[in-house]
Amino acid sequence: MLGIAQELNNLLLTAMENMFPEAVILATDSGKPLDPQLIIASKPEFGDFQVNGPLALSKILGKPPRKIATDLVNALLAIPSFSELCSPPIIAGPGFINLVLKPELLKSEIRKVLSNPNIGVPNVTETEDHLFPVIIDFSSPNIAKDMHVGHLRSTLIGDCLARILEFRGYNVLRLNHVGDWGTQFGMLITHLKQVAPQALINPDVIELGDLVAFYRQAKNRFDNDQSFQIASREEVVRLQSGDPDSRKAWQLLCDQSRREFQVIYDRLDITITERGESFYNSYLEEVILDLDALDLLVTDEGARCVFLEGVMGKSNKPLPVIIQKSDGGFNYATTDLAAIRYRFGVIFEGDGASRIVYVTDSGQANHFAGIFQIARRAGWVPTNGRLEHVPFGLVQGQDGKKLKTRAGDTVRLKDLLDEAIERADIDLRKRLAEENRSEEEIFIKDVSKKVGIAAVKYADLSQNRITSYQFNFDRMLSLNGNTAPYLLYAMVRIAGILRKSSKQHDTLEKQLHFSEPIEWALVRHILRFDLIIIEVEEELLPSRLCSYLFELSQLFNRFYDQVPVLKAKEPNLSSRLILCQLTADTLKMGLNLLGIPTLERM
Incomplete structure (x- = not known):
């Protein structure tokens, strides 16, 4: 439409x-x-x-x-x-x-959608918009730490937005800005050299599980041992100056973490390109030089700062953003500004992006507002360039507080996904027993895995990302309500109808005949798919797509209950089968844009 x-x-x-x-x-x-x-x-x-x-x-x-x-x-x-x-x-x-x-106009639009593999959604390759990359910065775990539930929303929302922009034809660059640099590495490398020097010779000695405990040990020593603190800070200097042994230890820590991160990304079917903080090291000095040349830098208590316009601090003075610390070191602000310069192509070898989208929790909103203001004042954002922060709320437990384990630890993402699959497996076996159905074990395992992961994804994406939400396995795995299983079951129902039909999609009559209000309601909703996709592209709210798909499933179920399909006579039979096929195509496409594969049976 x-x-x-x-x-x-x-x-x-x-x-x-x-x-x-x-x-x-x-x-x-x-x-x-x-x-x-x-x-x-x-x-x-x-x-x-x-x-x-x-x-x-x-x-x-x-x-x-x-x-x-x-x-x-x-x-x-x-x-x-x-x-x-x-x-x-x-x-x-x-x-x-x-x-x-008018009805004839709606029929004409349905015929267009029938012959369009993208369900009528226009592709930007017909314009110049696709020539310039769109960058989605999402996920961003830290080296030597587990991916935990705090990374869930950034990872899922970022992937969904990337899928939608790719579907529209944009050249999307999915970037994983991992925490792979900074003072914590001096601590980790020092500890590694002292307690596991053999790891530098044999990289297979440690695994990520050990690295997480390893990080805690190193942090404990750093907090309680002054000589270890001094050694760690000296190690940072060696690492930043390119010392071969320090770089080798750093690379080992990064590689071990990447392997475990990739296990999670594979399970979630997420493609992402790592470009960590270390990538921008060589560009940090240029940030200082540029801001200095523009007279934006002010020295305050030994640190080099940019004072924000219109943002007041505690003493009712403009709030400063520290770009270079008093000891000459750099921080997150410096790295983020260097990344903006590189991504917009301010420097020759940069990406030349037209739009940069940062998907992080709402707690970082003030940080990015300050960074974006500085980048614009420095002239690093092109006239038509878009620089956007996509904030999101917390994943909460049943008590309305941040989701944690019973022991009070942050929930590991691996454990959360394991439990989702395990619960989906239990639910499926129970349903099969109630329906007196017998299925092979390979079928049960495959469906459980897909439904479990789909339930987690959809439960997250269907929420307004700006607000927090309570994580509830029972609710997200239910076959009723706005859940992934409900949508997947609608797909299964349609697949069953089409399997029983003697007519194939490409041989269905194109002489459309809709006589019932529910048919016209379904027609209208299918035709709104393109408007929803454009809306999500602009507003970056995946929940809009989820709401649309849920309403589509509800409409189809009412259509299925109110009018006969396979027992209908022509021309109603072909027209209703066309509605079944278009509903299935739209649901499949929409779920795919959410990162959720569909099922023929469940």
């Missing part, structure tokens, strides 16, 4: 300009162009689209919104092409205009 929405928007603008020329002048003077405020109707009974523009126009013109709506409808009806698209508009409430698309 994207094309129709754009055409309607243009017709509405023409009607507004014809009927209210004074509004055009006032809007031009204010720098805010006229906007019909065309949106998808909030409820099906209101029609296909809703026009909210008359309410805004009433403030500009000082006239009642209902009078403006009436005049706007008359202007629309005077445009011949409008009547080819819509039935006569209906004015509702204080001045809303409801638009209902």
